[in-house]
Amino acid sequence: MITRIARTAGFTGLLAALLLTLLQSFWVAPLILQAETYENSAPVAEAHEHAAGTAEHHHDAEAWSPEDGWQRVLSTTGGNLVVAVGFALILAALYTLRAPGRTATGALWGLAGFAVFCLAPTLGLPPELPGTAAADLAQRQAWWAGTAAATAVGLALMVFAHNWVLKAVGVALLVVPHVIGAPQPQVHESLAPEALETQFKVASLLTNAAFWVAMGLISAWLYRRQQA
Amino acid sequence: MPIISTSHSTVTSSSLSQRIAVAVGASLLGLCLVYFAGFSHIEAVHNAAHDTRHSAAFPCH
Numbered sequence: 314m315i316t317r318i319a320r321t322a323g324f325t326g327l328l329a330a331l332l333l334t335l336l337q338s339f340w341v342a343p344l345i346l347q348a349e350t351y352e353n354s355a356p357v358a359e360a361h362e363h364a365a366g367t368a369e370h371h372h373d374a375e376a377w378s379p380e381d382g383w384q385r386v387l388s389t390t391g392g393n394l395v396v397a398v399g400f401a402l403i404l405a406a407l408y409t410l411r412a413p414g415r416t417a418t419g420a421l422w423g424l425a426g427f428a429v430f431c432l433a434p435t436l437g438l439p440p441e442l443p444g445t446a447a448a449d450l451a452q453r454q455a456w457w458a459g460t461a462a463a464t465a466v467g468l469a470l471m472v473f474a475h476n477w478v479l480k481a482v483g484v485a486l487l488v489v490p491h492v493i494g495a496p497q498p499q500v501h502e503s504l505a506p507e508a509l510e511t512q513f514k515v516a517s518l519l520t521n522a523a524f525w526v527a528m529g530l531i532s533a534w535l536y537r538r539q540q541a
Numbered sequence: 542m543p544i545i546s547t548s549h550s551t552v553t554s555s556s557l558s559q560r561i562a563v564a565v566g567a568s569l570l571g572l573c574l575v576y577f578a579g580f581s582h583i584e585a586v587h588n589a590a591h592d593t594r595h596s597a598a599f600p601c602h
């Protein structure tokens with residue numbers, strides 16, 4: 314059973330990460346690079362001021378960062394691979410509890426993953442280009458994680474619960490994070506032009522949708538091919 | 542894996558709790574991987590997976 318999960322997750326993650334890297338390289342990454350030209354040309358002084366008397370602090374400029382070009386593509390591929398295998402492990406784990414009857418069922422699991430890990434969080438925290446003003450990182454990460462968790466439980470209740478009260482609780486769980494609302498910056502501003510932002514949002518959403526449907530289909534297909 | 546057992550019910554009940562344990566373990570491992578690449582605050586990891594984070598719409602920066 315563990316081998317089956319590991320194989321399914323490993324190969325699914327690998328294939329889905331390659332697809333994701335391909336889509337990113339041709340569509341998403343050029344937009345990020347374009348946004349960074351605005352970020353880099355912006356005056357540095359406006360970033361923040363040091364109050365008199367406070368100790369100078371270091372920004373970790375020495376931390377390793379991949380150089381643009383093959384290094385960056387390679388390290389992004391690595392990042393994609395880790396994330397994809399992680400998500401694929403979750404899918405394979407769910408299959409051991411509820412095996413997909415057909416490969417096509419995998420697409421539904423994939424769409425659920427897309428809803429949980431992409432669609433619901435982006436309703437409150439849209440995909441950002443570098444150089445976009447945003448609220449405190451830890452707060453945003455907490456809201457993101459809470460929204461993903463609530464959406465996952467909510468969807469599971471709506472689909473699998475037999476009791477209508479539980480189904481209603483599921484619907485409520487989907488809505489609650491958005492009633493609470495995502496942490497927002499005090500001023501919405503962005504260095505990149507709005508057209509670029511819009512393009513990036515569309516590119517990010519469609520890329521993630523393709524990634525997740527591919528993940529679902531590949532994982533269900535691989536899982537079903539192996540012996541229990 | 543071929544399981545030969547005379548008592549079918551014990552096999553299914555033990556394998557259900559086993560399945561749940563393995564599923565929870567695998568999910569946690571998966572979440573750890575996603576956290577490491579997508580959410581950790583280590584500067585070098587952030588820089589390496591920077592484009593992954595932006596593309597996946599994870600909160601970044």
